Amino acid sequence: MNSLRVGLVADPAAPTVAARRMTDLRPLSGDDTWDIDVVSEPFTTGSEDVGAAVGRLQDRARERDWDFVVGLTELPLHDHEGRHLLVETDPEQRTAVLSLPALGGLWMHTRARKAVRSLVSGMADPDTDAERHVALPRLRGRLRLLRGMVLANRPWLLVPGLKSALVAALATGAVATVNSTIWLLAGSLSWWRLVVASIASIALVVGWLVIDGELWDRPDDDSPQAKERSRLYNASTLLTLAVGVLICYAALYVVNLAWAYFVLDPQVMSSSSGVPMGHGDLFVLAWFVASAATVGGGLGSGLESDEAIRAAAYSKREQDRRERLARAEDDS
Structure with a gap:
């Protein structure tokens, strides 16, 4: 043997x-x-x-x-x-x-x-x-590769890097939930406007993370290989950030909904606003507040320069890899 x-x-x-x-x-x-x-x-x-x-x-x-x-x-x-x-x-x-x-x-x-x-x-x-x-x-392989890159980034680990933004968003949502003007505004929005508000709030925070963290990758030269690599890196970074922010958004919605059920009485809301409201309206209220708080908390707070955020970008990890390899070659 x-x-x-x-x-x-x-x-x-x-x-x-x-x-x-x-x-x-x-x-x-x-x-x-x-x-x-x-x-x-x-x-x-x-x-x-x-x-x-x-x-x-x-x-x-x-x-x-x-x-x-x-x-x-x-x-x-x-x-x-x-x-x-x-x-x-x-x-x-x-x-x-x-x-x-x-x-x-x-x-x-x-x-x-x-x-x-x-x-x-x-x-x-x-x-x-x-x-x-x-x-x-070519096509299915590229999609499979992109999915693998996003999952390799482990977007759920992005949440700790957004803790200050998440805390700010929770505080914003807690205040907005008890505001009668917010009740009327949430009740006046159609479902498609709420969907657009959700998508826009997530997109704004993702864009801010890319800008604040300088995560956008640019090709090293004009070769097709370098351009394709940058496109792949940037697509995986955007998808990773979007999934991470979406997880934060879902958590924010659940907390806002629990807070609304705990502190609000639909009868009091109806008498204060002059519009009939029931417990079902609390779901719509929490939805609208989650979108508003995501924008207010995410853009209004100082986002950490955290390793979890850097890890969402293949370009940053590639930069770290090159630096480590250069140091190893210098040492040898």
Whole structure:
């Protein structure tokens, strides 16, 4: 029985977590065993730099005397034809790079384990014709990649970075809920106006986060690859922020509704406003107040320069990755 040394080189954060869950991987078949070693480092410098990433992996394999090496990255990969890749492989050098977001984001750890096992088993079997790269379908693949990037950003973790805005919005909503003018205004709005108000309030806060956090990515040059990367980064950032703000909006609505049911009596509201109101009107009131408070609290407060907000942007994480890689090269 042969013991093969397998190296997993993973980008920091989520890819490293995924790699460390794979130390118990075993071959699909055969008598060999795998001795898996995990290294966390930013081996990628850009989605267009697949060749450089493969070269760094090969350097690590020689330094550590690995038989096989697989890189796990959270960056999108693409070939010279502009197609997004799931895997780039160099069978002769026993090296492969796997783009985790290209897995689609759902059941990522399970799919990543299956992909890594298949990659290493394919490179270890001389009778297997390992594919050099696996490309995603152009349209469906791009949507799948974008979904994977958004889920990799974990937008629900954006909420702690918005805590001051959320507190300000809660305070604004608590005051607005007991204002009789707000009662009349909320009752006068049709459902489509309420929907537009919700969308507009979320869009305003997302736009403010992008501006305040300087999260908009600009291409490094005029090449199609750089422009495509920026479009993909910016789309994932906007969707991530929108989901995070939407979670805050939903929480704000629930708190406002509970507060309205606790402090307001529909009979008192009717006598004060001169308009018949019931408990159902409290749902509409909480809806309108959530939109108004989101704008007032989000734009009127100082948003934190928080790591949770920076993590929502692939461009910022790519910048941090390049800085770490540059420091590592300087130290060596």
